[in-house]
Amino acid sequence: MSAQTIRTDQITKDYPGTRALDNISVSFDSGKVHALVGKNGSGKSTLVKIFSGALKPTSGEFYLNDEKLHFNLTGEAYEKGIVSVYQEMSLVPGLSVAENIFLGRLPQKYNTIDWHRTYQMAGQLLQKMKVEINPREMVSRLSMWQSQVVEITKALSFNPKVIMLDEPTSALAQNEVQSLFEAVRALRDQGVIVIYITHKLQELPQIADTVTVLRDGRLIGTVKMSDVEHKDIIHMMFGEVKVQSRPRDIQVQDDVVMEVKGLSREGWYQDVSFKLRRGEILGIAGMLGSGRTELLQGIFGSEPVQKGEVIVEGKSYKKANPIKMKNAGVGLTPENRKKEGLILVHSIIDNLCYASMNLTADGWVENKRRRNTFAEKQVEELEIKVPEVRALCSSLSGGNQQKVVVGNWLNTNPKIMLYDEPSRGIDVNAKQQIFEIMWAQARKGISTVFVSTELEELLEVCHRILILRHGRIVGEVNPDDVNVNELYELCMRGD
Numbered sequence: 001m002s003a004q005t006i007r008t009d010q011i012t013k014d015y016p017g018t019r020a021l022d023n024i025s026v027s028f029d030s031g032k033v034h035a036l037v038g039k040n041g042s043g044k045s046t047l048v049k050i051f052s053g054a055l056k057p058t059s060g061e062f063y064l065n066d067e068k069l070h071f072n073l074t075g076e077a078y079e080k081g082i083v084s085v086y087q088e089m090s091l092v093p094g095l096s097v098a099e100n101i102f103l104g105r106l107p108q109k110y111n112t113i114d115w116h117r118t119y120q121m122a123g124q125l126l127q128k129m130k131v132e133i134n135p136r137e138m139v140s141r142l143s144m145w146q147s148q149v150v151e152i153t154k155a156l157s158f159n160p161k162v163i164m165l166d167e168p169t170s171a172l173a174q175n176e177v178q179s180l181f182e183a184v185r186a187l188r189d190q191g192v193i194v195i196y197i198t199h200k201l202q203e204l205p206q207i208a209d210t211v212t213v214l215r216d217g218r219l220i221g222t223v224k225m226s227d228v229e230h231k232d233i234i235h236m237m238f239g240e241v242k243v244q245s246r247p248r249d250i251q252v253q254d255d256v257v258m259e260v261k262g263l264s265r266e267g268w269y270q271d272v273s274f275k276l277r278r279g280e281i282l283g284i285a286g287m288l289g290s291g292r293t294e295l296l297q298g299i300f301g302s303e304p305v306q307k308g309e310v311i312v313e314g315k316s317y318k319k320a321n322p323i324k325m326k327n328a329g330v331g332l333t334p335e336n337r338k339k340e341g342l343i344l345v346h347s348i349i350d351n352l353c354y355a356s357m358n359l360t361a362d363g364w365v366e367n368k369r370r371r372n373t374f375a376e377k378q379v380e381e382l383e384i385k386v387p388e389v390r391a392l393c394s395s396l397s398g399g400n401q402q403k404v405v406v407g408n409w410l411n412t413n414p415k416i417m418l419y420d421e422p423s424r425g426i427d428v429n430a431k432q433q434i435f436e437i438m439w440a441q442a443r444k445g446i447s448t449v450f451v452s453t454e455l456e457e458l459l460e461v462c463h464r465i466l467i468l469r470h471g472r473i474v475g476e477v478n479p480d481d482v483n484v485n486e487l488y489e490l491c492m493r494g495d
């Protein structure tokens, strides 16, 4: 392929009350991986959506080589070889992996669908991604990272000239990220323009050739990765920020607020027991599929458990459910905010109040004033970037949606918070804010169970970390005694 360039000329995108992109002129050339970074709400997804035809700019032009582009339908961008993988998954759950990959263009033979070829071609593409996913499997049965891989595989199947990946690794574990990077490098070496959005800045030295930074809709600049260090990128993203580490003065108290005793769910986790003390931040580390999410759901009662009990402040819960646990002072922010954490077509204010208000009709109406107070408090404390609390949750950027999920539960004044991947898709600054919330809560005697794929985070935030492997707790570490490689090793293999 000869050299290719995709570029914008003074693109502006306005939403009511928000300028998502402000007069952006930027260009990305082939044979390179271009990282696109910036804090939550800075306009990254908006730019990608313009290139892919999902959004129209308010003003300005964009070009592939010398051709001015103008799309009326998303399919038109695909025809030009511009494909994207969004933060929000777009697969159809009721169809197979292969059908999803070739949706709308299934191979035909004698006027009927050639299923044999469909599965074969899908199988080959998946093999290129170095993953074992059965092309006949229903998408609804895939885990989150598997769906993500299928989504990327689908994009690859178009033989793209430009591929845009919007936070593709946010649901992936380390080894899967490496497989994805291999695929991305292969594309780059074939002369594809790769635009790669991520909040995981530690990935950049491995994968990026250039880094383009947006801040509040404006272009801060493009730099060569080899010319900059981590701190330079942070500075471009935020201006000045202080990165905090766990304050040493938080005292874990002696009394046990929650005890999990012999909790088991067939096929997911076995005989899990641990104690959580007042004011303690307890991490759970484990690879994907180790049962972390399921364990939290079992404790919270949102999924059934077969054996064992959860004791909260002396009271035993054997067949818990989320209402009982909420009344006991336990909150859970779920891993998948789109599925369980938020109602996107409802307003921000409503989404910030669901957990804390009873959903009876009159309770909801009567408490209007309380709802406003709740919403305003969290918007301010979590620095949620909202145009207006009455706007729909779907109008928020990914990271700000995550903050709404957390804010919703903080409004319940919990004694114990269970966090399942709270920092997925949020920028360094917002992450820091969430950690600071955990620390501030710990000071007030609130206890936390914190599940994260990012082992660095666990080491930074927690007082103690349990290692979960294949559904069993196989060890416990003090974050001061191990480094990230050692913790990774423990999660993979054990003692």
Ligand SMILES: Nc1ncnc2c1ncn2[C@@H]1O[C@H](COP(=O)(O)OP(=O)(O)OP(=O)(O)O)[C@@H](O)[C@H]1O
Residues within 6 Å of the ligand: 015, 016, 018, 019, 020, 038, 039, 040, 041, 042, 043, 044, 045, 046, 047, 087, 385, 387, 394, 395, 396, 397, 398, 399, 400, 425, 427
């Ligand atoms: N449909 C919409 N209506 C109104 N405002 C919107 C809409 N979609 C996005 N915005 C606003 O445009 C701005 C840019 O959003 P965008 O999703 O591009 O951010 P982002 O950089 O991708 O952030 P994140 O890292 O959180 O995903 C945000 O302030 C967001 O609230």
Ligand SMILES: [Mg+2]
Residues within 6 Å of the ligand: 044, 045, 046, 087, 166, 397, 398
């Ligand atoms: Mg985004």
